[in-house]
Amino acid sequence: MKLLLLCALVAAAAAWPNFGMMADSPGGASDAQKQHDVNSVLWKVYEDIRDPHLKQLSETFDPLSGHYDDDGVSAKRLMKELNDHRLLKQKHWFSLFNTKQRQEALMLYDVLEHSTDWETFAGNAAFFRVRMNEGEFVYAIYAAVIHSPLTQHVVLPPLYEVTPHLFTNSEVIQEAYKAKMTQTAAKIKSHFTGSKSNPEQRVAYFGEDIGMNTHHVTWHLEFPFWWDDAHENHHINRKGESFFWVHHQLTVRFDAERLSNYLDPVDELHWDDMIHEGFAPHTMYKYGGYFPSRPDNVNFETWTAW
Ligand SMILES: [Cu+2]
The missing domain is CATH 1.20.1370.10 (Hemocyanin, N-terminal domain)
Incomplete structure (x- = not known):
């Protein structure tokens, strides 16, 4: 009976075109x-x-x-x-x-x-x-x-293994460098951005979640905004629908987390209105310093420095 099972498995493996070692072409x-x-x-x-x-x-x-x-x-x-x-x-x-x-x-x-x-x-x-x-x-x-x-x-x-500085704050990266340079094993505690006095800090665990951010960037790689069917030789189905669906999922979940933490849902965004909430990402480029932060109460503007 065991032999029969083994034979069946071998047959299944042989029949399955991508079982392990499939090459692009012979050789x-x-x-x-x-x-x-x-x-x-x-x-x-x-x-x-x-x-x-x-x-x-x-x-x-x-x-x-x-x-x-x-x-x-x-x-x-x-x-x-x-x-x-x-x-x-x-x-x-x-x-x-x-x-x-x-x-x-x-x-x-x-x-x-x-x-x-x-x-x-x-x-x-x-x-x-x-x-x-x-x-x-x-x-x-x-x-x-x-x-x-x-x-x-x-x-x-996962991208956080290749470019960890884009997924965690600079304090963690500095601690990791120190541990590596001194060859000392270290347990590094990650703190979210912002001070405890800021109520927004209550949902930092959501916005700064490494797994969720990796999922988000990976989704954007699957459905790139620069994709051009004619140029790339193939069509990606339902890009717009998928974009709306995945971002809707993210934003309603964020609102649910806010409500659970005694915060109002996110306000509508108005181009001609002030953004009241500032944000300091505490993230750094591998080369080129820190990500810029946004102070409280600023107006939208087109940034032409690039
Ligand atoms: Cu997105």
Whole structure:
């Protein structure tokens, strides 16, 4: 009976096309290899590549010699930017809402998305990891792994492991640096932003929840606002409906949490009205200092500094 069960399992495994070690094409990379490469390219992303194979690829791979379904147009475009020294340098802050920085990240996304085999995908990832801004690189890799057919079975590490400074406050990061530098094991207690005298502090546990924020950013990577069906070669279904639904879920849950903590639901937002509640995120860029904070009682304004 046991043997019969074993045979059935083996048969099921053989019949299931993606049971473990499915390659893109005969002789192509296995899912395990792809997972290994994605983990390795994101490992300590602000430091040198540790994986010997990827390190070698970063020195020897030529993006113009890869295999693409767009005739290498994206690769040529990004290589020209790189060779003309127009790309954002490393160790500089990155924001998706800075138009030029987003365009650069999406240029790399395009190169990866149009790569048709793993050699090309991994080669480009390694090559540009050591040449492009780290924030742009991480964004492009996450978007590409989520949307490329080559990485359908790759699981991305949660973003709070790769860019923890964007998910917890700077006090925690400083404590972690100290523990690392002094090689002392430490238990670090995270405190929410704001002072206890501010009633909004009562729901900080919700707005500053690391898991929920990771879910939120991952949702936005699945349904990017910059997505253009014609350009990206495929259609994402019901983007607007999904956007409304997921944000409605978040806001009604926030209101429910507020009511449970003796706070009024969130007020409507009016462009011509003052924002009464200030906010100090206590979050920092890896490079580039602290996130700006907003004082109490300010008016909306268009910020053109970028
Ligand atoms: Cu959102």
